[in-house]
Amino acid sequence: MAHTPASTTIYEGGFVDPVGASQTGFRALMDAMARPGSIHVLPDVTAPPAPLTASAAALIATLADADTPVWLDPALTKTVAVRDWIVFHTGAPITAHQSEAAFAVVAAPEKLSALNGFALGTQEFPDRSTSVILQVATLTEGVALMLEGPGINGRASLAPDPLPQHFAAQWMANRQAFPRGIDLILAAPGAVAALPRSTRLTRSEA
Amino acid sequence: MTAQATDAPQQALASYNFAYLDEQTKRMIRRAILKGIAIPGYQVPFASREMPMPYGWGTGGVQVTAAIIGPDDVLKVIDQGADDTTNAVSIRAFFAKTAGVATTTATPDATIIQTRHRIPETPLKAGQVLVYQVPIPEPLRFLEPRETETRKMHALEEYGLMHVKLYEDIARNGRIATTYAYPVKVEGRYVMDPSPTPKFDNPKMHQSEALQLFGAGREKRIYAIPPHTDVVSLDFEDHPFEIQHFEEPCALCGAEQVYLDEVVLDDKGGRMFVCSDTHHCESRRAEGHRGALLGDEPVFGTTPVGDKEPAI
Numbered sequence: 001m002a003h004t005p006a007s008t009t010i011y012e013g014g015f016v017d018p019v020g021a022s023q024t025g026f027r028a029l030m031d032a033m034a035r036p037g038s039i040h041v042l043p044d045v046t047a048p049p050a051p052l053t054a055s056a057a058a059l060i061a062t063l064a065d066a067d068t069p070v071w072l073d074p075a076l077t078k079t080v081a082v083r084d085w086i087v088f089h090t091g092a093p094i095t096a097h098q099s100e101a102a103f104a105v106v107a108a109p110e111k112l113s114a115l116n117g118f119a120l121g122t123q124e125f126p127d128r129s130t131s132v133i134l135q136v137a138t139l140t141e142g143v144a145l146m147l148e149g150p151g152i153n154g155r156a157s158l159a160p161d162p163l164p165q166h167f168a169a170q171w172m173a174n175r176q177a178f179p180r181g182i183d184l185i186l187a188a189p190g191a192v193a194a195l196p197r198s199t200r201l202t203r204s205e206a
Numbered sequence: 207m208t209a210q211a212t213d214a215p216q217q218a219l220a221s222y223n224f225a226y227l228d229e230q231t232k233r234m235i236r237r238a239i240l241k242g243i244a245i246p247g248y249q250v251p252f253a254s255r256e257m258p259m260p261y262g263w264g265t266g267g268v269q270v271t272a273a274i275i276g277p278d279d280v281l282k283v284i285d286q287g288a289d290d291t292t293n294a295v296s297i298r299a300f301f302a303k304t305a306g307v308a309t310t311t312a313t314p315d316a317t318i319i320q321t322r323h324r325i326p327e328t329p330l331k332a333g334q335v336l337v338y339q340v341p342i343p344e345p346l347r348f349l350e351p352r353e354t355e356t357r358k359m360h361a362l363e364e365y366g367l368m369h370v371k372l373y374e375d376i377a378r379n380g381r382i383a384t385t386y387a388y389p390v391k392v393e394g395r396y397v398m399d400p401s402p403t404p405k406f407d408n409p410k411m412h413q414s415e416a417l418q419l420f421g422a423g424r425e426k427r428i429y430a431i432p433p434h435t436d437v438v439s440l441d442f443e444d445h446p447f448e449i450q451h452f453e454e455p456c457a458l459c460g461a462e463q464v465y466l467d468e469v470v471l472d473d474k475g476g477r478m479f480v481c482s483d484t485h486h487c488e489s490r491r492a493e494g495h496r497g498a499l500l501g502d503e504p505v506f507g508t509t510p511v512g513d514k515e516p517a518i
Contacts, residue, residue, distance in 0.1 A: 019224045023276045026236045030274065033243045034417045034432045063240075065233055102237075123361035127241040127250045150246045150393050151432035179395065183244045196244035198393065198432075 010084040013047030015061055021045045025062040029185065032194040037147045037156025039139050042192045049081035051107045055187035056135045057085070063131070064092040064103050071101035071118075071130070075108040101130045109134045110162040115170045118182050126179035129197075133185045136160045139193050149199040158193055160186050171201050225272040225305040231255055235273035235428065239419060242430035247392030248360070249343050254426040264297060265423030267320045267339035274335065274419070275301065275318060280308045282316035287324040287465065287482035294322075311485050323386070325407040327464050327486040330416035332433065338401045340422035343429065345389045345399040365397045368440060376445055385450065391438050392431060400437075406449045406465045411437040456481045457499035459490035 015021040021043075028040040048057035064070055070092045076082045083094050086105075095101050098117040106112050118130035136142075142161025145168075148154075164170060174181045174197060181197030223229065231253075238252040257265040275281065281301050285294040289311035297320060298309040310316050313328040320337040330336060346356045349367045359365070368389055375383045388405035392398050400408060401420060411418065411431060418431040431437060441447035455462045457478040464486065466479040478499050481487035491500065 019229060020277070022229065022233070023224075023274075027274065027276060030236070030239060030243070030417075033240050034430075063233060063237060065230055067234065068237070124357045125251075126245050126248060127238070129241075131240065150435040151243075153434045179245045179248055183240070198244060198246060 009049050010081050010088050013049075013057075013085070014089040015045060015058075017045075018061075021058065022062040025058050028192050029059060029062070029194065032185075032192050033151075033183070033196050035151045035156075036149065036195055036199040037152060037158045037193065039158075039188075039191050039193050042187070042190060044190060048085050049079060051075055051079065051135075052082045052085065052105070053107075053135050053187060053189065055189060055192060056105055056107075056133050059133055059185060059187055059192065060086060060092075060103060060105055061089050064090040066091045066093070068102035069093050069095040069100050071095050071098050071104040073104070073106040073108060073112060075111070076105060098130065104130050104132045105135070106132060107135045108162075109136065109164050112164040115164060115174055115182055116177075120174075120177055120180040120182060123180065126181070129180065129182055131183045131185060133187055134160070134163070136162060136186050136188050139186060139188045139191055146202045147195070147199050148202050149196075151196070152199070155202070158186075158195075160188070160193065168201055171195070175200055222304050224277075225275050225301065226258075227255065227269065227272045231269075232273045235269055238428040239270065239273065239430060242419070242428050243417070243432050245396075246431050246435050247396030247398040247429060249422075249427040249429045252426055252428050254423045257423065258300075259296070261424040262341065263293060264320070264322055264339035266421030266425075266428070267322070267337050267423075268297060268300070268421075269423060270337050270419050270421035270428060271297075271301065271318060271320050272305075274337075275305055275307060277305070277307060279317045280310050280315055281318050281320065282310050282313065282485075283320045284324055284326065284483075284485075285322045286467070287326075287486075288484045290484060312489075313485055323401060323403050324465070324482060325403060325410045327461075327481070327483045329410075330414060332415045334416040336414075336416050336418045338403075338418065338420045340399070340401040340420045340427070341424070342387075343399055343401075343420065343422040343425050343427040345387075345397050360396060363395065365391075365440075368397055369442075372440060372442070372445075376442070382441065382445055382447070388447075389440050391440060393436050394438075397440070398429065398431075398437075404450065404465055405439065405447075408437070408439045408447070409449065413437075452479060454479055454498075456487060456490075456497050458497040459487045459495045459500070460497040461486065461490055461495070 032040045044054045046054050046057040099119050121129035139160050142159040144157045144159040147156045184195040186193045238250040242250045283294040283297045285291040313326040318335045322339045386404050387402045420429045439447040452466045465482045467482045469478050
């Protein structure tokens, strides 16, 4: 063959045990989604090309397939290997349009301007919305968010960082569109948390 | 692959994937479950598969269980509260065989409880998942047969018709006569069918510690109630929601404030009322509680309570 791929890394670093790893990853995510604010261990079982992190890669490999268009933020599309890795390991089509995406992976949440550019679903089918995976550095050391809503006994807190700009205002707008809206999946190193659209942010009172 | 082919004749079971379903199907169901949790009470359409059992035998619940179960899970399956009926035994055996998981009849030991129409009497705890088998997920279906219309009614939060139905109950019977599949409102938004559980169990759904997942195989819908979520049974100020009350305690274990089944004893009108939840009844008897009709020799439940069943 005359043509050699620029990198072989895209073929490697997927799930070694796809059945077990996706079940473990899904249960962590399901528990995180069912109890917003709670943090669940996500074992490092993938080795994707940077800047895609192992946590985000494990989640996208667990959830995406040929039926789910994936949108990548500019930080990820800069690296062709990231796109190729996701396509090779999941078979998911990559879309350039936020509003067509079933999943979005965001490596630089602080540069994400608007959450409402994603698919929000319709009033009849609110499930036809984008689930946005944010790669965050921490779930405990950012500015604390106080959370209320289904899945939370009273109040919970979560301190992810980085977050999209004007996050509180954006999330309030997302909550007001309920049952339409996006769900956020926060992929931190070795851990996952989630903010489903049903979660309300309350002002923290010390 | 070669090893599999040569081993094939000795294998008792064809090489199914873990927990029977293929991975793409599990992913599709898992995505539906996540949306269901994010929108409590909303029915998420999913591509329900044919299962090796007929519709009506819990194919929806089985698919949900298959999508979430892992090798470390302990599975309990109940059918009207009983661990020992055909449906419950078959589904436990199915997962013991296809997923190699441990099964149990003891509610506190289970991580996943698949149920057909009862919620165990023992309060559920955090970390447990209750999977309901649902025949008809749409609470408005018998009032409006068109899916396009019911979907619009949910979209517009137009639930007046449901209150009319409950009102007609009162007009005809002097009280709300609906006793099972009693409609609930989840987190103040979606009216939901709690599956044909007796309304006795409705209060247990409210602010439950456990995650509740609902699977309707024939109707191809999945919905969910996260833990700590408001689940309110619909009613009127002058006709508040009430659960069933039983005049006598369980005839075997003497339990009160539990849901009882009527058992006909003879053709002369003799009958007894016993716990619908067999594990609850057996553990109470093991603790020494005795009902009025309990004989000296144990009638049922010669198996020690909470005994793990061997994987088949």
